[in-house]
Amino acid sequence: MSFSERLIAWYRNNKRDLPWRNTNNAYLIWLSEIILQQTRVEQGLPYYLRFADAYPDVKSFANASEDQILKMWQGLGYYSRGRNMLKTAKVVQNEFNGVFPVAYADLITLTGIGEYTAAAISSFSSNEAKAVVDGNVYRVIARYFGVATPINSTSGKKEFQAIADNLLNRDNAGEHNQAMIEFGALQCKPKNPDCPVCPFQSSCYAYQHQKTNELPVKLKKLKIRERFFYFFIIHNKEEILIKRRDNNDIWAGLHDLPSIEFKERTGLEMVFSDPNFNQWFNDKSVIQKTSEEIKHVLTHQRLYARFVHIENFNLNAIEKNGWLKIKKDNLSDYGMPKLIFEYLKNFLN
Structure with a gap:
């Protein structure tokens, strides 16, 4: 045979x-x-x-x-x-x-x-x-x-x-x-x-030849990249701001939240001094709460995310950054990364 x-x-x-x-x-x-x-x-x-x-x-x-x-x-x-x-x-x-x-x-x-x-x-x-x-x-x-x-x-x-x-x-x-x-x-x-x-x-x-655990042979993997994000949940009673990701990074074409990425783990004081944060928010902006750090594992990346809940923002930021203002009830109509979708689902419920 x-x-x-x-x-x-x-x-x-x-x-x-x-x-x-x-x-x-x-x-x-x-x-x-x-x-x-x-x-x-x-x-x-x-x-x-x-x-x-x-x-x-x-x-x-x-x-x-x-x-x-x-x-x-x-x-x-x-x-x-x-x-x-x-x-x-x-x-x-x-x-x-x-x-x-x-x-x-x-x-x-x-x-x-x-x-x-x-x-x-x-x-x-x-x-x-x-x-x-x-x-x-x-x-x-x-x-x-x-x-x-x-x-x-x-x-x-x-x-x-x-x-x-x-x-x-x-x-x-x-x-x-x-x-x-x-x-x-x-x-x-x-x-x-x-x-x-x-x-x-x-x-x-x-x-x-007792080689079962040694075969097949594979070259060492690429180094895992670590990334640190602050995502901003900018909302009122009925609406929330989201944005569409471009095609040059993870989650290309999906929708997520306005965010700032840092090269290393950092505290809120660094977020407050970031130029983007100061353009997006003003003295009337109120930080309601900040989540604990959430780890999200991808094949070649490890993402560490914290979610900052904010009321009030600079209206110019919507047009300048291409953000979308949508009804919270319509969130399920938009394709989102699992990390973002799961957090928002728990937040809205």
């Missing part, structure tokens, strides 16, 4: 019943693949179901506004995924007559679709013989073959792709790829893999 045959046999007995596996609809497969980038299945599944229900085809997705997409995306992180999906949906609607492409060569041209995603969509939807290589596949290959080349190096990516291409069952590419991913997720897990009942135990390099 070949590697692929043994793998697919395991898959048929152990796979999870996930909705995107029960279709060859390239649009729905694309939806699932983008949502599951950097996201666990358990977290991504409810988002997939909501998106598939609200936007059952590429036309309905393409006709949505960016605010609608980002609002539904709220809490998933990596918001550029949502914006790129909207761009891609519009291109498919306009240039592919609303039919989501299934060929790798077409898919790879679309915004937000890289080599892995193009291979996944093409093989799952039309059985195109393209091998997928994601984190799960890297781990399975590294352990089984004893490959110590770092998976996030240029040479490593080429080496692992070549091995995956060689292993691929070209007559049953879609199921083979699904099986590789699922095997890495359920059996050959990052920690505590289920080696005692693994069908590849007798021929697995890592198991035979």
Whole structure:
């Protein structure tokens, strides 16, 4: 029995019943693949179901506004995924007559679709013989073959792709790829893999040489950046000020609050002496309260936030900074980072 045959046999007995596996609809497969980038299945599944229900085809997705997409995306992180999906949906609607492409060569041209995603969509939807290589596949290959080349190096990516291409069952590419991913997720897990009942135990390099915890090898991560924010909740009984973030930083295109960022943790006295603070507020401004520091963890950043509740402000600040004055009851209509949304939800309740 070949590697692929043994793998697919395991898959048929152990796979999870996930909705995107029960279709060859390239649009729905694309939806699932983008949502599951950097996201666990358990977290991504409810988002997939909501998106598939609200936007059952590429036309309905393409006709949505960016605010609608980002609002539904709220809490998933990596918001550029949502914006790129909207761009891609519009291109498919306009240039592919609303039919989501299934060929790798077409898919790879679309915004937000890289080599892995193009291979996944093409093989799952039309059985195109393209091998997928994601984190799960890297781990399975590294352990089984004893490959110590770092998976996030240029040479490593080429080496692992070549091995995956060689292993691929070209007559049953879609199921083979699904099986590789699922095997890495359920059996050959990052920690505590289920080696005692693994069908590849007798021929697995890592198991035979006690290298399971050492493979795969990965180059050291980038240094985590720490950032310190004061967010200002400027409001009256019915209204609150928010602003739309630009496209050059985290949360691009989402709405948050007027804020000042500092390079290090600092007290309120530094906030009061900041030029922006003095432009935005005047002698009639009243600080009602200041929250405790809240830590918010992103992949490559750690945010430390405090929320300052303020009444009265300089009216010129609204126009000068492009702030939006909205009804508090309408806050849920605006896509916001989870950190901001959760705090405001508790504040308003």
